[in-house]
Amino acid sequence: MNSYDVVIVGAGPAGMACAAEARQAGLSTLVLDEQPRPGGQIFRDIEVSDPGRRALLGKDYAEGARIAEAFRASGADYVSGAVVWNIDSAKRIDYSAGGRSHSVEAKSLVAATGAIERPTPMPGWTLPGVTTVGAAQILLKTSGIVFEDLVLVGSGPLLWLAASQMITAGVPPKAIVETVPKSRYRAAARHVLRALPGWRYLAKGFAMMRAVKRAGVPVHRDAEDIAIEGDSAATAVTFTSGSKRHRIETAHVALHQGVVPNQQMTRVMNCQHRFDESQRAFLPVLSEDFETTVPGVFVAGDGAGIGGAKSAAMRGRLVAMRIAETAGKPVSGERAKLRTALARDAAVRPLLEALYAPSDDVLSPADAVMVCRCEEITAGQIREAVALGAPGPNQVKSFLRAGMGPCQGRMCGLAVSEIIAAARGESPSTVDYYRIRPPLKPLLLSELAGLGAEAPREAAE
């Protein structure tokens, strides 16, 4: 079996920067990534996007090209289209690529699997034509596909970024329905002074909002009780704003309530997690050098807590420096500088987290709202299971099959933890999260059979 000093899962900014730094320190390095091309979601298709697309997507996107070039030039081994489906306690990684499974051993493992969008359960969110805002942006990045009737619903910087990119593309969204209550501005104001070192982010945010205003896109603020109408596909979105009920006809709705760490990999390795009240999400418990509670397992990028692409790349480099240090290599003189820059880049976060905290609508959906999309379990069924004595997500899973479909809880997990916590009058940190088991993604039996004579350990569960 192949063995590497460092195996990195994920080729976004964190994974790419980590690989380049690890190679510079002379460590043998393998990067496994699910996508056909490097970049992660933030720099999706960065290598194949033409100058026109890059100009449209903005300076921060174009910056990804430099990171991708350094990664390609680093000499790290890289497997695209690789789906990691198990990692055991000896840091043996089983993955599927090209229709068959492979195994590889890592001295150090870096989970650079980034973030996913927070679940946004609301009436009608399973209808065809409804996507996440991230999905709408991925369609623009990879294929130049835009919807002239797109209604953006929710809150967060990505909502405004997607809107301003669509405007630059010449196809502005039909409307923005923002769910930020007025009280959030007061909550966020407390953090303004601390956020000033991050003035560039604030300036970018204001510029995006100005672009939306200039383009004449209708913005409905302080929206609540959002529902998507439709029978076999979305036909309209309705909501209350300014104490009036509104209805906008559209076949395309994009939802967003911020991004949260993708925990699947650190959960399957039994790393400890904690619930972060400010980010309203579970984060892996990490050392100063981003090492998890499982020795030799690191998390770089947004998986360590949401910090954005710049922070992700810096964390990737810091992780590689730490691994090199442990292997007895001289520590790069840049480490102290990087740590300072990372702290400065994070200055704006408390303000963003307070302003764009998830809306009450999605944290406590009405009883009839479907929460687990795969197994079609409603919020009411989850509350009923709690009333019957289920103390946490794993018991709810046993009662109802919530989280047992093909997405394995990725789309409902946080919402289920929040609903149970609210019903029991506890914090999500007490009720905790689903236990995540291999395989991390469903795989074909033919892919498993191709693993070779040696049977995968721990994969039979």
Place this chain on the structure above:
Amino acid sequence: MPQRIDTSGETVRFTFEGRDVEARAGETIAAALIASGETTTRASVVSGAPRGPFCMMGVCFECLVEIDGVPNRQACMIVAEPGMTVARQTADEVAA
């Protein structure tokens, strides 16, 4: 309706439910379907309700389709190849 702001580059063709669909070379099946105006890719497991691509990044599994007879393939993760036969997935085929 979906629009393409850029129609440069090569194209490939595959079929979805027997109908011809054009994809730009290198893009995923899900992206090509959405560009062609198709938003429904499968039926849900329990009630058989229509579902379509939601996250476009391999997380939600709503875009599961059958490709050349193999079910449970993620249309948002698989690049469209010329001549592929893609079909909507029915409720009883979805992996659990």
